[in-house]
Amino acid sequence: MNAWSSKSMRAALWYVAFCAVAYFVAQRQLLGLCSDERHAVVRELVRGEQSAEVLFIGSSQTARGVVPAVFDARASELAGREVRSLNLSTLGNARHIAFLTLEKWLEHHEAPRAVYIDCGVTSDLPEYPHETLARFMDASDALRVLGTHPYLARDHREFARRQKDPPLVDPLGLFRELDRRTLHLELALDVLGRGAEDCVRAAFNAALNSAHRPYWKPGVSAFDEVVAAQVAERGFLRIAPDSLEGQEGKLKLAAQAARVSFEDAVAAQWKGEDEFASPERFAATREYAVELARLCRAHGIRLVFLDQPNFRGRPLRPSQIEFYESLAELCSQDKSVLYREESFQDPGHLSVQGAEFASRALAEHYVRSAR
């Protein structure tokens, strides 16, 4: 009997077809079939009528760490005129998203006087293009970036994976050498393969955007309220301390406080391997930082790289500091004050109290350095 005409084989083919449909539905966000809900707030703010003298662009550390209302009040008070800011941060924001966000802002609004770009842990986000495609404003952005910045496809995760699993016996270093060579081959194939894959995803994105779907809504009933509240706070994401996220964060905070002393945290210097110097891992981050500097120069915008605080966590590497200072100003938050436990909601994010304190400090930095 011919296998292909059998009922079992037909059932298997039906199975594959049903799975493909189910997969596309379940993974539509990852596949770029719809915009990422995390970008919803930024999209609302960018397309809105509000103007801003100062923009903050970064990850959750900035979304939860800068309160525009507080910044504005303090900056206006110090400058003697009205200062208006917006927080255009999205969760898990990497440098290329910051670039695209600023670019999109400039399409719709006048250039701001200053832009603060989060450059702390977001430097470490290893994002594939297909993971970030969904965050872009539309498919043309995605295609343009893929065409002009193919280095985005480089990734360091392979290195990490292989380092975790070294060969058991390798007296001549043969397996390591073989690993190194095959890795290059894999990375090359990765880039070639992913380009085509992303084009397909981008096409889906384009099709969906043409159907006027603003962005995908996840199955969380409170989504509209969360977006509305964040838009009303001009981008600041307020996490209530008694919420589930707030409670979990506090537990992590206590654990971190037990691990690292205040003195050690304040005195901490980066002592490990200086990975930021490695072009493979940080190529996209470095490249887009340069792009941002170029874009800001072209529009006469003052660019400030912002080192958001971690609770007694890892400081910026010396090479990072050197790199960012070669491009623009680098603003590091005052650790001796901010390393207090009450200033944080969890080891990576400021509490509302900490955010208000940090926002006032940023306002002082902005006005002081503008003079």
Next chain:
Amino acid sequence: MSFNSTEFVFFFLAVVFVHWAIARWTKARYLWLCAASCVFYMSWNAKFIVLIVLSSLLDYCCGLALGRTERAGQRKALLALSLVGNLGLLGFFKYFNFFAENVAAGCARLGFEGAARWVPWEIVLPAGISFYTFQTLSYTIDVYRRQLAPTRSLLEFMLFVTFFPQLVAGPIVRASDFLPQLARPARFDESQAARGLFLILCGLAKKVLLADTVGVQLVEPVFARPESFGAGGIVLGVWGALFQFYLDFSAYSDIAIGAAAILGYELCLNFDRPFLAQSISEFWRRWHMSLSTWFRDYVFLPLGGRGAHRLEFLRNMMATMFLTGLWHGAGWNYVLWGLMHGVFTFVGVAFRRPQTKEQLDARPLWERVARRAWIFNLVALSMLFFRNGTLAEGKRGLQGSFEMLELLCSRAAGSAALSSSGLIALAVAAVIHFTPKRWIHERARDAWMALPAPVQGLGLCVFTGALAALSYAKAPFIYFQF
């Protein structure tokens, strides 16, 4: 890439599609299956594929050489080479630390201070090494005994060893069963494939819905804190552990047999409702049959089998069951478990008149039920020792087993309640197991096979999706660690 993972589903589909697309080119088909099997194995730990290749090459060459020589001395030397090579690898990876630890402990007691400071080596156990070692050994021994002609095709031999459905956790396939199947032309058999698919579905359901639920909800809490559950809880926990092992391992065997059937190959049955056994020896004819027959044919019978008198039988049985216990793991728990089964079997066989299956089945119903309950509880008692040495989170060792036994005998009351979902899963498993096959299994299979292809496809999609959502963090199959 475990059988209960999404990756495996699509890996298997790809293997099946290509396999039947190239069915007419025999060598290409074998090459494809070999390559797929290597990829499957390497998804665990790529470097250990070297061990399989080495082991296979050794036995392939030994087999060829055995086929070319008639000189008894040379034949013995070749057999010894295969035994030393295969058991040497197995011994190093699986038992080195166990024996070294015991030797060090012994030396420390004798006053050698250095021995007390000995630190176990970091040795990773290659997946499936116990299974494929026994498989390749059986080939060489069969060729040595002239029960099997050595294969000339390295590709066919490699496929026999690496065939992915049974590579990691059995059944332990004999070359005499598998190699002749390779000689036949590939022919797609619709009913064999449909049965295979149904077996896979049964295996997945057994594993994800029953074994993991019983394991996570019932067994783990009881073995972690037996004092909280009291004697009643311990009894249910131990019954649960026995069912968990059975469901988990037989699920793997079902999926392996089903996957092989879809590819057109037949693997031997590994479990045949073991808790219906009315004696320990019958239990071993129904439980992990590929292993028990292996030990019977290659250890017990060569030692002399039942021998001329009871003492000889006892020696041979205890040696066989000692090795069976040790095969499962490098720990005294396993050894004790094996020895317990050795004693049970010896007592059950040596002091009773042998009876045929018909004679056993002709007994009154109450007697059959009582016998089954007795055997089930004997096996469960041994499982108490086995389970305490198996799972990392419940690794309490012999001391823990005796503590549980003490709690059981003291009839202590417990303060904690057992999980209702765990008990329900155990009850469902028991009902399915003790119900005649034709009542549930065969009816479900016939109903499944009568469905139109698109409905089967949709059903499979919903079924695998539901299993993925329900699975307990993709718990690995227990027998992988053996």
